[in-house]
Amino acid sequence: MLKKLYLLCFLLLPLAVWAQDTYITGNVFDNEQRGLALQDVAVRNLSTKTLVVTDKNGRFALGAKKGDIISFALSGYQTDTVYLTNLFAKNIYLRAAVNTLNTVNVTTAKVSPLLDTKDPEAVAARRVDASKNRGGLRLNLGYGKWRRQQAKEAELEEAADINEEISKNFNKAVIQKLVNYKEKDLDDYIGMYRPTVAQVKTETPFNYTYYIATTFNEWKKLPAESRKMPALPKLKGNP
Template sequence: MKPKYFIIFSALFIAGTVNAQSVLKGTVYEAGKNNRMPNVFIRDDNNKRQITITDDKGNFEINTETGHTLIFDSPGYISDTLYVTNHAPKRVEMATKTITLHQVNVTSTRQSFDAHKEYPEVYTRSKVYPLSPSSWFSKDARDARRLKKYFKHEEEERHVDDVFNVTYVESLVPLRGQDLENFMTLYRPTYAFLKSNNGESLTVYINDSYKKFMALPADKRTLPSLPNTGKTLQ
């Protein structure tokens, strides 16, 4: 092999190796179970451009570096973090989130999240062009479309948080403390319901739900305890 070709080949090999080393793979599971979690949003807290989402089998791949921190988010689950110490395959577990009074208060005051402004490249990559097969079938395009759906769902959940808040529910039902948390978790309305009903209908819904809640046996008004799992496995 001629020297110049050997040098080019070596450079390409090294570049490919470095690139491969920066790809972290893993799988996300529901805490305490063996259920794999699809559509979990993952972002590199040290590199805003590096984002991804788990596939239908809970698997993910993301470009990151040692020393970086990955954030895992999924509606209905407690956000988890992973400090990258190496690029060995990871198993991440996410615990179910209940609505606590503290969480609701934080939710009601947090700044709105505009995915279009934060991640405009996702919406660009998610577009489908009739004469571009890659826009239909490439992994990058498919992931972008799934991220777009995730952002839409997150926006809807935030709307529910804003409308179905502690202050409003407390003004209608005499529940407080843990009973209120349990009630709001068990009878949380859907985004579709809120969009198709006005404030008066929501008031009726909450009052009717309260009657159903009080009619339940005492053991049915409590939420199951979360499994005692450790921190994210590495």
């Protein structure tokens, strides 16, 4: 009986190891306040189309393998992507999105004499619509929250579409064909120079051929030690 148990454990061990190697885990934080964990971050595997969200402590666990591309998106923050060269637990720091408005110089101002004139036909706005035919009072509550949620979902969908476009045009096969370079450290170039969603949105359509040609030459000119992807800090409790 004991021999059978040893045999069963021996047979199940590869399965346990395989299961550990098919998940990526980690935490997502605010880049400025690094102790601030971010909840409800959409963590998407762009290779498998799977999606999870972070919990209240910013933690996530997502099925993945080496070579997959993982995106991190949250309303109010810049979407970030990570090219997986390993499956170690990762800390991700998202930068707050900044909307820059052009400066307007006001040189003159004129106040209309009709500014305070009331419209004689104006009707006071009502927040509550009373209708007998509709069974009583109809309250327009929660619309603002619903609209914000719709905007957030639209933003995440747009980011997902752009990341899918990037994956189709900026991958190992495309780059190898363009620059005729097949060394193993090409993964470092891909991880360091993968275009961001913000970059692609600033130029429509985005010229991937020109981008690859210029950034690859820039990467090749770097010292050998600078061409390596920086190692991410490991989480406590992980080997």
